[in-house]
Amino acid sequence: MTIDWPSFTPWSALFGGVLIGLAASLFALMNGRIAGISGLLGSVLQKAGEGRGEKGLFLLGVLVAPLLWWLFAGAPVVQFQTGWPGMLVAGLLVGVGTRYAAGCTSGHGVCGLARLSPRSLVATLCFMSTGFAVVYIIRHLLGA
Structure with missing residues (x-):
């Protein structure tokens, strides 16, 4: 790197x-x-x-x-390295994930962690690790 x-x-x-x-x-x-x-x-x-x-x-x-x-x-x-279908799928997944986690990066990652909320810590660890894994799979395993 x-x-x-x-x-x-x-x-x-x-x-x-x-x-x-x-x-x-x-x-x-x-x-x-x-x-x-x-x-x-x-x-x-x-x-x-x-x-x-x-x-x-x-x-x-x-x-x-x-x-x-x-x-x-x-x-x-x-610069976007994907087309409109990829952007639509990504947006849909972010929306579903936000709803499923009962919050987003600003709610859990910024405000929740500042309040030392255990629920926000778990949510932040889940969405960050999922993001890391997806980037690794797409860039290094699939070569896209």
Whole structure:
């Protein structure tokens, strides 16, 4: 394995991580709720969802923040190594996995681990190890 040093950006990654932690902490302090994106999105899409306004604004911030970054720092080059069928299958699997795990990386991996939740630790270990295994199988065993 080699590291692409010109593309290694520890300061922007650190800054992004701090912003994610700050946003999740402020959301928990202000609303008493976890900033799990899948849960927030599900709540906003429900007609009788509680606190839809602030949840919608939080999600809007999640969408606007990268656009502001691109405005000042330029857009990164994004390359997908699969076609639309692969992307659709991947999206479907992520959606099913999120529903099955009762949360996503932001809910379990960021907020749940910060609260020392055993359930979130198990969920995070499961989805991370599954991701590692899938990448290994696809790249090294199947050669795709």
